[in-house]
Amino acid sequence: MRKMGRQTWYFENNVYINEAATVAGPMEKQGPLGETYDITYDDLHCHEDNWEKAERRILQQSIQTCIQKAKLQTDQIDILLSGDLLNQNVSSNYAARALSIPLLTMFGACSTSMETLATASALVDAGFANNAVAATSSHNASAERQFRYPTEYGSQKPASATTTITGAGAALVSKNPSNIGIECATIGKVMDYQMGDPFDMGTAMAPAAFDTIKTHLGDLGRTPNDYDLILSGDLSSVGSPILKDMLKEDGINVDEIHNDCGLMVYNSDQPVFAGGSGCACSAVVTYGHVLNEIRKGNLNKVFVVATGALLSPTMIQQKETIPCIAHGVVLKREELTS
């Protein structure tokens, strides 16, 4: 059965991540996972004239590097699923302009990484694509400019704010066996617990992650013990404890196996407030470090729940609250017989 319970897709045919690539900016390079990225930059401009071009460049590089690592040509990629934070998904659209791959852009704010990966897996599973690439990007300065203030504007951020990471990640999905299987995906519902502070998105997003994790476990009749790691996208140091306590209230204990990409991507002494956020946050951690650990056999089953605050500055100024969503994908280690 492909549809399990209310919101979960179970991929009946074996679907795999064959290769993945990550690109990261200067702050991320200095973080604890700095060694795991394929390409890094020491300057936020990434050798481009403006922030938007910089983001486009790193997204395009992550896609191209991923395809190269898989020893494929772009014309062998049947579909590209990509999304970013900028209005009209410009980074994805302009990156795809240079790639000549059929494109579906998606927007799920910071949940885009798993939204694209889930959709890519479904398309491959159903046979609509043999090779699909799921990609996403975010850039600190282009996001600051669109969602907050000019980069050099002096405003004091509270400790609950998160830092949009500069980076991009891409993964190639196909039915060709690899060490990393994609077992299932749970598509989230929009949750809005009436939080309206864009400088505290961890609190706003925790209910979305809670709902997706709880629904996922219910849909499949599983418990947290079935996983080595439940990884939330960018709940940060504020949202992560809320998520754990929300789950605990419903009798689900993830204390031992939960981690948050936003907390893994930076060192605690870096000036990033509550942690990292942005589309690329879950992408660079999952497609770099987590896949490495699965390949090495240190992790066997990981549930990645990318959390997205579907934030619009205009809506916030109109006194609306922040709707949030979380999409989860289960990655598991496969033993290759060859």
Add this chain to the structure above:
Amino acid sequence: MSTKKFDKQNYKNTVKTYQPKPNLLLNCVKAFVVGGLICVLGQALTDFYINVFDYSEKDAASPTAATLILISAILTGLGIYDKLAQFAGAGSAVPITGFANAITSAALEHKSEGYVLGVGGNMFKLAGSVIVFGTVSAYIVGIIRFLLTQ
């Protein structure tokens, strides 16, 4: 049946214990010290213009403001002012240097869209409301003063 701590209705209250509290006293002290130091710098500039260039005390205000604006614009361009602001908060936002930073940072940010529609059109994006409400309140205070002195 007691309702759950994390129910949608209770969420806002429950999460308060998880949210980091700003240290208001420390922030006030930082703002006071940095804001005060900027004013000390302004006073030093005023004295400098009075003593070196023989300005009257009233006339020295203009070159003092211009110099502070220049310093702030340069620090903004060098990427220093926003870091100072993270430390100082209102201490660096309220003085004229904060106003200069708002204009300079917007101008820098929108340079990529060209000089007319980008820089020109967006320079006052943040500072514009200060000018609008500054002018409006000046009119209102002016009218009140006019009525009172009749």
